[in-house]
Amino acid sequence: MAINRKVIDAKNARRLKIQQKKKKNANKPAAAVASTEDASDEPDKNSPFLQHQEWVKFQQSITVEGFQTGQTTTATALKKSRGGKQARRKREKELARLGAFSESDENISAVAQKFPAIRYSPEETAELLKQAYATLPERTGKRGTRNLKRQAERWRRVRKIRSDYKAHILQAHHRRMEARNYKRERTKDMKEDAKGLREKDLDYQGAVLKRWMENLEESGIATTTTSAK
Numbered sequence: 001m002a003i004n005r006k007v008i009d010a011k012n013a014r015r016l017k018i019q020q021k022k023k024k025n026a027n028k029p030a031a032a033v034a035s036t037e038d039a040s041d042e043p044d045k046n047s048p049f050l051q052h053q054e055w056v057k058f059q060q061s062i063t064v065e066g067f068q069t070g071q072t073t074t075a076t077a078l079k080k081s082r083g084g085k086q087a088r089r090k091r092e093k094e095l096a097r098l099g100a101f102s103e104s105d106e107n108i109s110a111v112a113q114k115f116p117a118i119r120y121s122p123e124e125t126a127e128l129l130k131q132a133y134a135t136l137p138e139r140t141g142k143r144g145t146r147n148l149k150r151q152a153e154r155w156r157r158v159r160k161i162r163s164d165y166k167a168h169i170l171q172a173h174h175r176r177m178e179a180r181n182y183k184r185e186r187t188k189d190m191k192e193d194a195k196g197l198r199e200k201d202l203d204y205q206g207a208v209l210k211r212w213m214e215n216l217e218e219s220g221i222a223t224t225t226t227s228a229k
Contacts, residue, residue, distance in 0.1 A: 018073055051094070 060073050120128065 014074075050097075 056073060063073060
């Protein structure tokens with residue numbers, strides 16, 4: 001809100017200055033006003049561009065007393081810029097437009113005289129285009145050699161990529177088959193060794209069962225002897 005207040009105060013101050021200036025011009029005689037207007041119409045190095053002057057005049061023509069709409073009613077002078085590509089191009093275009101509207105070169109500034117606007121008639125433009133096209137070399141030799149070379153290189157790369165892909169697929173297949181063969185060989189070896197393992201397991205189970213029976217018989221005999229006594 002403080003920033004907006006400052007902007008409003010600046011606009012009000014500008015509007016008061018414009019009103020005071022109008023009052024001064026109204027109090028002056030007509031000859032003095034005409035002389036000041038003629039002096040203001042004269043071109044100056046620090047005067048604004050013609051387009052800006054026309055815009056200011058239009059804004060002044062539609063102003064309404066008692067209302068502040070933020071219109072630009074004063075023509076600001078040109079400021080010296082430090083350069084820059086965009087600023088330079090804009091300045092050259094504006095100076096070229098001023099040079100086109102002016103009747104003589106006396107009213108053009110020093111910058112416009114240094115960089116005059118080049119304008120060619122249709123006949124001169126056609127002649128320049130004719131000269132430019134005449135300097136182009138004629139097309140000679142066979143056509144499409146570079147295209148054929150590009151296509152040959154392209155398909156060579158395509159074949160190389162496809163062959164590499166096929167080699168990778170084969171390598172993956174061989175790795176998969178090696179893993180499968182390893183499992184198969186391990187299974188075969190286990191089956192061959194399973195016969196001896198089964199016989200050992202049966203012998204061990206029989207020995208355990210026999211020992212258990214013997215222990216059972218001995219314990220049964222002992223119980224019968226004790227009961228008889």
